[in-house]
Amino acid sequence: MKKVIIRKTEEIENWRRNINSEINFIPTMGNLHNGHLKLISTAKNDNSNVNLVSIFINPLQFDNKLDLENYPKTVDNDIKISFSNGADAIFIPSNEDIYPANNKNIKFLKAPIELSSKLCGLNRIGHFDGVCTVVYRLLNLIKPKNLYLGEKDWQQLLILKNLVLKEKLNVAIKSIPTQRDFDGIPLSSRNVHLSKNERKLIRFFSSELLEAKKNFQQEKNINLNKIIKKLSEKKISIEYLEHLHPHTLQKARLEDNISLLAGAIRCGKTRLIDHVFLMKRRPIIAIDGPAGSGKSTVTRLIAKKLNLLYLDTGAMYRALSWLILKENIDYKKEKKLLNIFKDISIIFKSNTYSHQDVYVNNYCVTEEIRSQKISSIVSKISSIKEVRKFLVEEQRKIGESGGLVAEGRDIGTTVFPHAELKIFLTASIDERAKRRKFDKNSKDLREVDLNTLKELIKKRDFEDSNREISPLIKANDAIEIITDRYTINEVVDKIIDLYNDKIPKETEIK
Ligand code: PAF
Numbered sequence: 001m002k003k004v005i006i007r008k009t010e011e012i013e014n015w016r017r018n019i020n021s022e023i024n025f026i027p028t029m030g031n032l033h034n035g036h037l038k039l040i041s042t043a044k045n046d047n048s049n050v051n052l053v054s055i056f057i058n059p060l061q062f063d064n065k066l067d068l069e070n071y072p073k074t075v076d077n078d079i080k081i082s083f084s085n086g087a088d089a090i091f092i093p094s095n096e097d098i099y100p101a102n103n104k105n106i107k108f109l110k111a112p113i114e115l116s117s118k119l120c121g122l123n124r125i126g127h128f129d130g131v132c133t134v135v136y137r138l139l140n141l142i143k144p145k146n147l148y149l150g151e152k153d154w155q156q157l158l159i160l161k162n163l164v165l166k167e168k169l170n171v172a173i174k175s176i177p178t179q180r181d182f183d184g185i186p187l188s189s190r191n192v193h194l195s196k197n198e199r200k201l202i203r204f205f206s207s208e209l210l211e212a213k214k215n216f217q218q219e220k221n222i223n224l225n226k227i228i229k230k231l232s233e234k235k236i237s238i239e240y241l242e243h244l245h246p247h248t249l250q251k252a253r254l255e256d257n258i259s260l261l262a263g264a265i266r267c268g269k270t271r272l273i274d275h276v277f278l279m280k281r282r283p284i285i286a287i288d289g290p291a292g293s294g295k296s297t298v299t300r301l302i303a304k305k306l307n308l309l310y311l312d313t314g315a316m317y318r319a320l321s322w323l324i325l326k327e328n329i330d331y332k333k334e335k336k337l338l339n340i341f342k343d344i345s346i347i348f349k350s351n352t353y354s355h356q357d358v359y360v361n362n363y364c365v366t367e368e369i370r371s372q373k374i375s376s377i378v379s380k381i382s383s384i385k386e387v388r389k390f391l392v393e394e395q396r397k398i399g400e401s402g403g404l405v406a407e408g409r410d411i412g413t414t415v416f417p418h419a420e421l422k423i424f425l426t427a428s429i430d431e432r433a434k435r436r437k438f439d440k441n442s443k444d445l446r447e448v449d450l451n452t453l454k455e456l457i458k459k460r461d462f463e464d465s466n467r468e469i470s471p472l473i474k475a476n477d478a479i480e481i482i483t484d485r486y487t488i489n490e491v492v493d494k495i496i497d498l499y500n501d502k503i504p505k506e507t508e509i510k
Pocket of ligand 1: 027028029056058061131134135153156
């Protein structure tokens with residue numbers, strides 16, 4: 001594809017018509033560094049869309065005239081390195097193009113107060129309004145499918161996600177982690193202004209944040225005053241240092257598994273921001289839903305794509321049921337059950353087909369636990385108080401350090417009520433019966449006729465939803481997905497998008 005430079009807003013429309021492709025959009029203010037280049041190359045590697053980079057120093061987001069005048073301008077080099085890192089087109093509009101004198105077509109936007117009145121918004125009046133206005137204008141001109149932004153400007157990222165939702169813009173926001181220089185400081189166009197000594201101070205600031213992140217993993221606790229004291233001793237002028245909820249920017253709560261430690265400091269004339277995410281454990285996705293909703297397939301694929309552990313809690317109930325049947329145990333007698341719990345070991349092992357096998361006391365039961373015989377008793381067994389208590393504890397042990405996607409019926413409500421993402425997957429009875437009939441794992445069900453299957457599913461739903469302990473109900477904060485009209489891959493992509501929206505990419509970095 002021929003690389004193009006577009007300078008006029010009118011040319012954008014023409015260009016869009018000719019490319020015959022969706023667009024990845026990477027907005028910048030120029031003076032590109034490796035952080036920008038990472039955005040461009042990530043977009044290139046993500047899909048086969050056309051990559052458009054914009055270079056526009058947006059006067060509306062500068063609250064200080066001098067800052068605007070001093071903003072580094074390196075357009076020739078920007079063009080060169082954008083193209084060599086995966087840009088297909090570069091849009092370099094003038095001020096008049098973006099903000100025509102008559103202000104025709106310009107919607108001047110206000111960033112939401114809850115997100116914009118703190119952190120960087122405290123001392124940069126109107127900054128985020130300016131960012132929203134220019135990004136909205138650019139999105140309307142370019143109409144991209146994906147918008148790529150850096151997590152370095154986390155507050156900006158939240159505000160722009162809010163803008164996309166509020167204005168119902170048809171664009172997906174993709175983010176990349178903060179890119180750091182060799183000495184640990186975040187890459188920023190403003191770093192060029194730093195003297196040697198100022199850079200040393202920033203390095204100290206960033207290393208304190210990174211240290212706090214490391215300590216938090218062990219101590220699950222943060223002492224802001226201690227950090228402030230250490231920075232003050234180095235005569236670092238702190239504009240803010242706050243420990244917040246990563247999405248609402250309200251004060252972090254004890255139960256927040258992921259929180260944001262964000263700060264801004266002044267070094268000479270330069271103001272720099274940095275942040276880290278503090279995590280008690282790796283993220284957990286809870287996927288609940290009735291039989292036949294597609295949970296297992298979807299969960300397995302998500303685990304693979306996000307490199308998470310796949311915790312099939314249903315298989316654990318089936319495995320226990322299998323042992324009860326095999327040993328002919330009277331599960332109505334509590335003592336007999338407690339005896340089983342002492343000896344049973346249920347573990348999952350990946351097999352060569354990148355699926356998981358289930359072992360009960362080292363014996364592989366993957367196939368046997370899917371039999372109709374087990375299906376007919378598992379609901380009863382899983383409604384026994386002691387059984388649930390035992391297996392929920394086992395599941396929580398597996399989830400202690402997070403990093404898993406669990407499927408079941410009470411994951412979001414009982415097992416992992418603090419899971420970062422809760423999904424309630426469901427489908428109509430007709431659809432679920434059809435899926436069950438053609439499920440290659442449900443050997444015995446292929447012979448059962450569709451109407452009988454529907455009745456079986458209704459019965460199972462009734463039992464699961466009406467049992468006393470941990471009934472199948474949607475958690476208040478779960479997102480419901482009705483899968484009838486979607487392919488498996490569409491459901492998986494939808495859940496991965498929701499996950500990416502909630503979990504900063506940065507948390508994946510050790
Ligand atoms: O992050 C930036 O560089 C700018 O705020 C943006 C998003 C390009 C808008 O001018």
